[in-house]
Amino acid sequence: MDREILFHLRQDGRLTNVELAKRVGLTPPPCLRRVKRLEEAGVISGYRADIDPRALGxxxxxxxxxxxxxxxxxxxxxxxxxxxxxxxxxxxxxxxxxxxxxxxxxxxxxxxxxxxxxxxxxxxxxxxxxxxxxxxxxxxxxx
CATH class of the missing domain: 3.30.70.920 (Lrp/AsnC effector binding domain/regulation of amino acid metabolism (RAM) domain)
Incomplete structure (x- = not known):
């Protein structure tokens, strides 16, 4: 289940917990607990925006x-x-x-x-x- 959560977050780190839970087949509270546990363990080390380098010159x-x-x-x-x-x-x-x-x-x-x-x-x-x-x-x- 954790791997499935990580897969979806890598695809879109802005997923809401409700949408993530739906995609992985959990209800929101246990999904959120799993995400928090992955963050606390350092498996998820952060979230970021991918920015087109051309937009920054x-x-x-x-x-x-x-x-x-x-x-x-x-x-x-x-x-x-x-x-x-x-x-x-x-x-x-x-x-x-x-x-x-x-x-x-x-x-x-x-x-x-x-x-x-x-x-x-x-x-x-x-x-x-x-x-x-x-x-x-x-x-x-x-x-």
């Missing part, structure tokens, strides 16, 4: 593979903290193997991306190598 999405020089914890932590704070960075992952990191950035256009890459990312002392991958088309996104 960020129609260009680029994935960047990053290899770094740094191997000591302090330098790695500083690199991660700096990159995570950049507004253009919408996703930032440390990887096993190569590359060390994958960063997803969303910017207005190619000029904005060039400025981000030149003025911010490539100038960081930890950066060894960068490789950009421009998105042609997003086929599936999100969870």
């Amino acid at each position: 960020r129609g260009l999405e680029v994935l960047i593979d990053v290899e770094i020089y740094a191997r000591d914890r302090q330098a790695v932590a500083e690199f991660e903290e700096t990159v995570a704070a950049y507004d253009e960075v919408v996703e930032f992952r440390r990887m096993y193997g190569r590359p060390d990191y994958v960063i997803r950035v969303a910017v207005a256009d190619h000029g904005a991306y060039e400025a981000f890459l030149t003025d911010r990312l490539s100038g960081l002392p930890a950066v060894l190598r960068l490789q950009s991958h421009l998105t042609m088309k997003t086929i599936k996104a999100g969870g």
Whole structure:
């Protein structure tokens, strides 16, 4: 039953409890108890709105593979903290193997991306190598 609830909430996080209960075959009170329990357990970590990046002036999405020089914890932590704070960075992952990191950035256009890459990312002392991958088309996104 919990999996069914999660399935429907992933499809539409704005479902009312009454509608959710109807879809999963419960009455509203036990459905609400299950949702609250899933929230308290951290299974449901939040609710959000999916916003078209073009509406925010960020129609260009680029994935960047990053290899770094740094191997000591302090330098790695500083690199991660700096990159995570950049507004253009919408996703930032440390990887096993190569590359060390994958960063997803969303910017207005190619000029904005060039400025981000030149003025911010490539100038960081930890950066060894960068490789950009421009998105042609997003086929599936999100969870």
